[in-house]
Amino acid sequence: MKKQKLVCVGACYVDTILDVPQYPGEDSKLRATNLQVRRGGNCPNTLEVLQQLLREWDDGGRDIKPYLISCLPSADTPATATIVDSFGPKSLVDFTRCIFREDQQQPASSYIIRSEATGSRTLVNYNDLPEMTIGEFVAAAEELGDDTWFHFEGRIPETTLQCIRHLRRSFPNTRVSVEVEKPGREGLEDLAAEADVVFYSRTWAESKRYGSAQQCLSAQSGVARKASLLCCTWGSDGASCLSLPSEKAVSCPAILPGQTISVVDTVGAGDTFIAGMLFGLLCHHEDWDTEKKVQFAVQLATRKVQRDGFGGLGSLGLGLGLGLELERQEVASSQ
Template identity: 85%
Template structure:
């Protein structure tokens, strides 16, 4: 069984839908309120769990055991129970390697305003939990062991770089992927230079004045010197990838066969794309080529933006790709 370990923050999201984005010092009534678990890696694992469950029994030889390493409040805090329950009954995601902060009751929180007029979203985060230390990561990683795939959100780059270098020294068969997402966060390119697979966001690429996903990947191929695959999402234009060292480039538009795309909820679309790519890389390494993996991930993310939340994401795309369960 393959092991996938995702390392990143876990949030409780409060989402307000509003008719239009409010101006400063104005008053506006929301049309809807939701509270749900968020965070890049937890979102990715929620979608990946659905994909693993939807596969036919004939593919169980490709089983993946997903783990989450995240800092959470005290193990007996109500917020922690909410986070655990959010993965559903009989969850495949192992949370026992999470780091529980005994003196904290409140989770990391994200407040999201979604404009119905434009479809845009504005996020404000708050997190009072102490960040993971390298020693805490080492303890968790040693429990997982060798021959795992570690995916890092790219949070606290200085610590993440130490984590990756520890894995390289202690578990040479480990594969590493990282997210380069937040504009202005220093040290992300140092992480890319150490990873096997790198996921770039459009917002980060544009902050570096790259005018397209392809230009971002071409320029970053000189930075991510150890990588075999670079990927960049670009909103409604889908995503592009660059395989190294062959320098073969692939671009896939955000389309669905026979469907008109109607955007409902873009929160977590990038996380869904990453779930699709990790599913392809881990479960279809031999029978899907790179283009098929990217097509799958793009279609998965496209399905996600057309629904609120993550429930049910993936079944339609798996069926289209011929890997859905008949049950």
């Protein structure tokens, strides 16, 4: 069976995470309770979770081939080795399409202060790596062929728009998903207008004065006119999706009434949701309806915030998926 390709395009960071009792005030001193250094970035996080799901569900990932296109330091630097090694010794992810900046030694870096009092986090990013150009993307995407799914983080919208339009011209059967995440980043709606699937963040939606995920999706359905599916995450309220052109809306809460969870680590929760949705769209496009895909992705992201990092999410995802399948069978047998 021919493998389906998933290509994720976005920045790769090395995260330094400091756990603190509470956020420090300006010009103050505060002792951290823990320090952790790990690989980050939207697309790499998504691929890390997706790789686990593929190993659990897809007999070792035989049917899906994931790729990363990201700007990295020189291929022989310790930073690049750390990034590649972070996916494990038998990674399913192909790094050969990454763009290595041979004159650069340092990776893009993210410094995260995580409050134990609230469970929230503040990020400060630093990235001195030159961004990907359209020419570099064309070269990296060459020979990947038609019938490939490209997922874009949604950074550098002008270049990303050129990339999507190149794919539309050269590979008409390509599917495209994009993230509309960062408030104030001009051009994100232009990307949404060209994509098949769009993922909106709560922070972006609120910057546009949308009061709920449903309101965001309803308004954006007039912008993303080529899309078949729009998704919007909303923190503890879970996520909503809108199927187009049927205009069928589905919402799934992260926390059920009367349920309480202990928030440990929110870094990468949105990336985990996207991994769950891409897994559903790629691997269960026929046997899972939109509601089941959303339920799976939301429940997976909810499990993620209750643990530090991304370890073990593949086996949790297997349990969640089997549980949803049992529910579907029970409903079908009762009808």
